[in-house]
Amino acid sequence: MDSITVSGVGKAYRDYPNRWSRLREWVNPTSNVYHTKNWVIRNISFSIRAGAAIGLVGVNGAGKSTLLKMIAGVSSVSEGRVEVIGRVSAILELGLAFHPDYTGRQNVRLAGMLLGHSHEEMDALMPDIAEFAEIGDYLDRPVRTYSTGMQVRLAFSVATARRPDILLVDEALSVGDVYFQQKSFARIRSYRELGSTLVLVSHDKTAIQSICDSVILLDRGRVIDQGEPAAMFDLYNALIADPSGATLNKSHAADGRSVTVSGTGQAKVSSIKILHEGSDVEARSFIVGAQVVLEVQVEAHADIERLIFGYMVRDRLGQVVYGTNTHHTGNPLCNVRSGSKILFRLSFSLNIGPGKYSISTALVSSDTHLDSNYEWTDQAHQFEVLIGDRAYFEGSSWLEPSVEVVI
Amino acid sequence: MQKQSLWPELVGVWTYRDFIMASVARDFSQRYKRSFLGALWAVLSPLSMILIYTLVFSNLMQGRLFEGSSEYSYSTYLIAGLLPWALFAEMVSRGQMMFLENANLLKKAAFPKLCLPAILIIGALQNFCIVFSVFLLGLLLQGEFRGIVTLTIIPVLAIQILFAAGAALLLATLNVFFRDVMQLTAILLQLTFWLTPIAYAISIIPMSYQWLFGLNPLLPIFGAYQIIMVRGLPPDWWSLAPTLALALALNIFAWVIFKARFNEIVDEL
Numbered sequence: 001m002d003s004i005t006v007s008g009v010g011k012a013y014r015d016y017p018n019r020w021s022r023l024r025e026w027v028n029p030t031s032n033v034y035h036t037k038n039w040v041i042r043n044i045s046f047s048i049r050a051g052a053a054i055g056l057v058g059v060n061g062a063g064k065s066t067l068l069k070m071i072a073g074v075s076s077v078s079e080g081r082v083e084v085i086g087r088v089s090a091i092l093e094l095g096l097a098f099h100p101d102y103t104g105r106q107n108v109r110l111a112g113m114l115l116g117h118s119h120e121e122m123d124a125l126m127p128d129i130a131e132f133a134e135i136g137d138y139l140d141r142p143v144r145t146y147s148t149g150m151q152v153r154l155a156f157s158v159a160t161a162r163r164p165d166i167l168l169v170d171e172a173l174s175v176g177d178v179y180f181q182q183k184s185f186a187r188i189r190s191y192r193e194l195g196s197t198l199v200l201v202s203h204d205k206t207a208i209q210s211i212c213d214s215v216i217l218l219d220r221g222r223v224i225d226q227g228e229p230a231a232m233f234d235l236y237n238a239l240i241a242d243p244s245g246a247t248l249n250k251s252h253a254a255d256g257r258s259v260t261v262s263g264t265g266q267a268k269v270s271s272i273k274i275l276h277e278g279s280d281v282e283a284r285s286f287i288v289g290a291q292v293v294l295e296v297q298v299e300a301h302a303d304i305e306r307l308i309f310g311y312m313v314r315d316r317l318g319q320v321v322y323g324t325n326t327h328h329t330g331n332p333l334c335n336v337r338s339g340s341k342i343l344f345r346l347s348f349s350l351n352i353g354p355g356k357y358s359i360s361t362a363l364v365s366s367d368t369h370l371d372s373n374y375e376w377t378d379q380a381h382q383f384e385v386l387i388g389d390r391a392y393f394e395g396s397s398w399l400e401p402s403v404e405v406v407i
Numbered sequence: 408m409q410k411q412s413l414w415p416e417l418v419g420v421w422t423y424r425d426f427i428m429a430s431v432a433r434d435f436s437q438r439y440k441r442s443f444l445g446a447l448w449a450v451l452s453p454l455s456m457i458l459i460y461t462l463v464f465s466n467l468m469q470g471r472l473f474e475g476s477s478e479y480s481y482s483t484y485l486i487a488g489l490l491p492w493a494l495f496a497e498m499v500s501r502g503q504m505m506f507l508e509n510a511n512l513l514k515k516a517a518f519p520k521l522c523l524p525a526i527l528i529i530g531a532l533q534n535f536c537i538v539f540s541v542f543l544l545g546l547l548l549q550g551e552f553r554g555i556v557t558l559t560i561i562p563v564l565a566i567q568i569l570f571a572a573g574a575a576l577l578l579a580t581l582n583v584f585f586r587d588v589m590q591l592t593a594i595l596l597q598l599t600f601w602l603t604p605i606a607y608a609i610s611i612i613p614m615s616y617q618w619l620f621g622l623n624p625l626l627p628i629f630g631a632y633q634i635i636m637v638r639g640l641p642p643d644w645w646s647l648a649p650t651l652a653l654a655l656a657l658n659i660f661a662w663v664i665f666k667a668r669f670n671e672i673v674d675e676l
Contacts, residue, residue: 013674014671014674019585022584022585023585072517073517074513074514074515074516074517074673075514075673075674076669076670076673076674078670088517090516090517092515097511097512097515097516099433099437101437101440101441102433106433109429110426110429110430110433113423113425113426113429114426114512114516114518115516116422116423116426116518117425118425119425119428119429122425
């Protein structure tokens with residue numbers, strides 16, 4: 001069953017050329033229109049099944065927050081329909097509805113009632129809210145004495161005091177401290193397990209990847225694509241690098257992963273290999289801690305003033321394990337001629353935990369991804385790290401200890 | 408398009424009753440927070456008005472109210488109209504600001520929008536009840552209390568509140584788009600006060616102009632308060648019928664405008 005259905009939704013703000021034209025439109029018996037519509041989002045359709053967790057991702061102004069407000073029922077839709085089944089709790093721009101002169105407790109009571117809780121329910125929920133927010137004596141002091149972080153803590157605690165059927169979270173959690181962020185994510189996760197539907201708007205890739213099973217990518221008011229988080233973030237990065245999307249190329253690798261390539265194509269990676277050090281045979285799986293060499297062959301297809309090669313090693317969730325580029329390592333190339341071939345050899349030890357990893361490569365002109373982007377390839381190469389004969393360990397890094405036990 | 412239908416809205420308002428009552432309590436405390444005299448101001452400010460008008464008008468009006476009026480008659484007459492007027496003025500002047508002042512709430516939370524007029528009505532009525540009970544107590548002490556007939560002011564008050572609520576909803580909606588409404592309302596309220604016989608009696612108006620005053624829909628309402636409180640007679644119910652009809656029409660009109668512009672209100676704030 002779908003708990004949120006968005007069909008053909010659009011949002012337009014009316015622009016009137018001047019004050020009089022609005023008045024004229026109101027009183028005019030003929031239905032003449034004097035305004036122009038400024039569409040911020042349009043033709044958005046998707047459905048979210050009950051219990052799913054969806055991330056809304058996009059650059060600022062893509063329409064994520066507008067969309068979330070329409071799902072929350074705060075903002076109206078200009079066309080299309082939003083259907084929502086179940087009790088919704090929305091955390092939109094936290095804390096701001098609090099009145100500075102009243103204590104946290106007084107504000108919590110009113111905010112809870114605004115969410116539709118009764119007087120008695122708020123009495124019952126108050127101890128839990130206070131305990132979760134962990135702001136101590138401040139609960140009975142005026143909100144104007146609070147730090148932003150404390151307001152966020154309190155607001156999140158109220159909004160999630162009772163498990164909603166649908167939880168909408170807009171960015172908000174990026175404000176608080178790390179401890180509280182983790183605590184709130186634990187609560188969100190536990191609500192998910194109990195069956196709540198979650199829609200999360202965030203720029204925080206880690207947050208979205210750790211909790212969402214699908215991501216909807218928005219750009220300039222349209223849905224670009226919907227899919228699994230890692231692939232959507234690759235597409236998102238490609239969109240940032242190349243806003244026109246003209247050179248964006250999405251294909252599928254042999255193993256079914258989607259490979260995203262973007263850029264001008266003035267330089268291209270022609271081959272990638274990982275070898276054991278001292279060997280010239282390519283390998284795909286390595287033992288934890290192995291000494292390896294990453295060999296990347298690059299071809300210039302135009303004269304390039306400055307060439308930087310960058311790469312990232314990512315885990316199976318798409319989180320970056322390590323990444324750097326030749327700008328940071330102090331090896332930029334200048335005045336590269338068209339047709340020349342360059343080999344980058346990077347030696348390192350694979351001090352990372354067992355699992356599947358991918359490599360993304362970038363050929364750019366400076367250390368930011370946004371300047372001149374010749375080629376950006378996500379999922380350019382895959383490899384696996386095995387535990388082999390190493391002592392068993394947990395985690396993503398290999399911090400091998402030498403153990404000494406003193407009795 | 409999101410549809411605003413009256414019945415679901417009203418059901419929504421009922422389910423949010425705890426929020427409404429808590430907001431009323433907050434508005435009340437907010438008004439007097441950080442003041443020494445606190446809620447005493449609720450009584451002091453109308454009292455000062457009463458003193459001023461009594462000083463200015465009582466000699467002018469003495470013996471001209473109606474036959475057999477006692478020495479306290481002018482004060483009673485004045486207060487009988489002035490206190491309900493304060494209620495009317497508060498509902499209209501604060502009511503027209505209800506969407507603008509609650510912009511933050513409207514932009515951040517989904518709740519039945521008619522909660523806002525409900526908070527307004529209950530809050531204003533609460534103030535009125537405090538002041539009016541002080542007035543009734545005063546009448547009792549002077550032996551001027553009219554007994555059971557006093558209860559007939561309740562239906563009259565209901566008509567007045569209906570009228571003011573319709574005006575408030577209409578003005579509040581217009582005010583979001585045209586801020587001139589705010590300035591205009593202040594002037595119109597002043598004008599209406601002086602065009603309604605509250606501080607003076609209609610008898611001082613020359614006969615040839617009195618029909619003009621008869622066009623004022625508030626006239627029968629305030630006339631009714633004065634008859635009840637000063638002479639101890641029930642009001643002429645039929646004289647209130649046109650005002651009731653107008654109040655109903657105003658509410659329907661305000662609802663239609665509000666419903667049509669509701670989606671734009673949140674976008675415009």
